[in-house]
Amino acid sequence: MEWIENGNLSFLKKRKVEAKEEAQQSVREIIAQVRAGGDKALKAYTKQFDGIELEKLRVSDEEAAAAYRRIPEEVIRAIRRAAKNIRAFHEKQKPSSWTETVEYGVVLGQKVTALDSVGVYVPGGTASYPSSVLMGALPALVAGVGRVVLVSPPQKNGLIADGVLAAAHEIGIKEIYQVGGAQAIAALAYGTETIRPVDKIVGPGNLYVMLAKKQVFGDVAIDSLAGPSEIAILADETAHPEWVAADLLSQAEHDKLSMPVLITTSRQLAEEVDREVDRRLAVLPRHEIAGPAIETVGKIVLAADLKEGARFVNQIAPEHLELATADPESVLPLIRHAGAIFLGMYSSEPVGDYFAGPNHIIPTNGSARYASPLGVESFVKRSSLIRYTDEALKANGPAIAAFARFEGLEGHARAVEERMKGAAVHE
Missing domain, CATH: 3.40.50.1980 (Nitrogenase molybdenum iron protein domain)
Incomplete structure (x- = not known):
């Protein structure tokens, strides 16, 4: 995995897959x-x-x-x-x-x-x-x-x-x-x-x-134009390197272009995870897929503290985010952009993929900046309801007509004024 120690996340510009x-x-x-x-x-x-x-x-x-x-x-x-x-x-x-x-x-x-x-x-x-x-x-x-x-x-x-x-x-x-x-x-x-x-x-x-x-x-x-799977893990020195490595590989095995990223405040943890990923990759059944993802897309990003780490997370806007820290709830308010957020050491990403309940169809390619996971809202539509009274038309009609005329839509203005002529309040 490539190490990044200067906070330069320019690799994000290359993650979108452009079709020929x-x-x-x-x-x-x-x-x-x-x-x-x-x-x-x-x-x-x-x-x-x-x-x-x-x-x-x-x-x-x-x-x-x-x-x-x-x-x-x-x-x-x-x-x-x-x-x-x-x-x-x-x-x-x-x-x-x-x-x-x-x-x-x-x-x-x-x-x-x-x-x-x-x-x-x-x-x-x-x-x-x-x-x-x-x-x-x-x-x-x-x-x-x-x-x-x-x-x-x-x-x-x-x-x-x-x-x-x-x-x-x-x-x-x-x-x-x-x-x-x-x-x-x-x-x-x-x-x-x-x-x-x-x-x-x-x-x-x-x-x-x-x-x-x-x-x-x-x-x-x-629903969306989904790209390769992504996982970012924000970890401090309390994280288990074996568990972090296993979760990075869980996403790397999806696709050769999958993006596994560790963001950590601990150099020691970073070194241990790096070694553990290599060890586990060698015996992973889908190593031919996970290997290229780890080697060409995978990143280890060192952060000065968890606040800076959260800033890196928000730049990435990952599909999956794990907060592998001593107090993940205190970090959560710093996170603005992530599709699904997994809190604490026992919340492995596959828990969400299969079983917990939240949807695993989640925005990728940074679209978590503006998009949400698939949900019930994805399958309904809203119609606005408006019922005006004669009193409301009398009170607001002149303002509506003025607004319409300002926009150059005389037909709109006349439609309101015509109603005002026949409204009960004018009888």
Whole structure:
């Protein structure tokens, strides 16, 4: 890992992954073909990219139930308990409709309405991610979304991973399609003969999935344009170097471009963590992925004190932040920008990835400066409510008309004045 002792975090300028024009053009073509060719295009791309000839796109309830039965009982219990925690956490996020009566009997308020339909993308490939099913779908279900659709690429056996289907079965997702990549995003956005379009698409994916989400945005809503995973650990001399090293590697194994960063006030801890990372990396099953992340992206940043360390954290605005300090609650007020914050020595980042309850779909690439984790608010919309009275119109109409005329909108001014002529107070 590279050491930084002068507070220069210029490496942050390089962390955003820019897609080459060829990749962007490829995604444009895929979207156009799916819009034109529908199911036929989806099957053709699945054969081209995944080497699988699909007979059908939709996964039946029986197939999902069969996958559920193939999963070890201890894993099913873990999925069930995690789902319970995630649901309970997100229940607390539900926003409310409200109204209030103010001066002159005016009624103002907001009406909260769940989206009609949502598509949840779950990555496939070499791994199975039932946790992504829970994190993407449960907030939508809690919000009251009427139609939650799941898409995921088939594995080499021609089927979606058992773990993904089992998690979907556990929480009651019925509409599942075995298609992935940019073509799946296009299908969710624009529809095919089999897949009806949705109003919003959420969930992580590879570069092509991210580019497709970017290109369909505006025709549908999306959650975010996620980049490689990130973890920053702010630690003092009380932290356990073995635990810090293990948590850095937990994110490094996601992707060769993942960004593991240790910020510490203790040079001794930094040296011990550096050695421990190398030792553990050598025996990590996914060392071929984690190695490049540690060697080319990983950083150890020395801070004069925790206040300076917090300032570095806010510059990074990491996806995941661990406060591995003697008194993390005293450091917390200094933190302004982080997607998920883990307090104390026992709060390892995977606790949040799988089980605690908060969402693991979190802003990356510094977007924690302005964005939030996926949540119930991501699946609802607000409508403003306005009920004016004749008294309110008499009192405020002249000001409204003056405002409109100042902006050069005479029609607006006349619309208000016309109402004032007929208001009961003028009879």
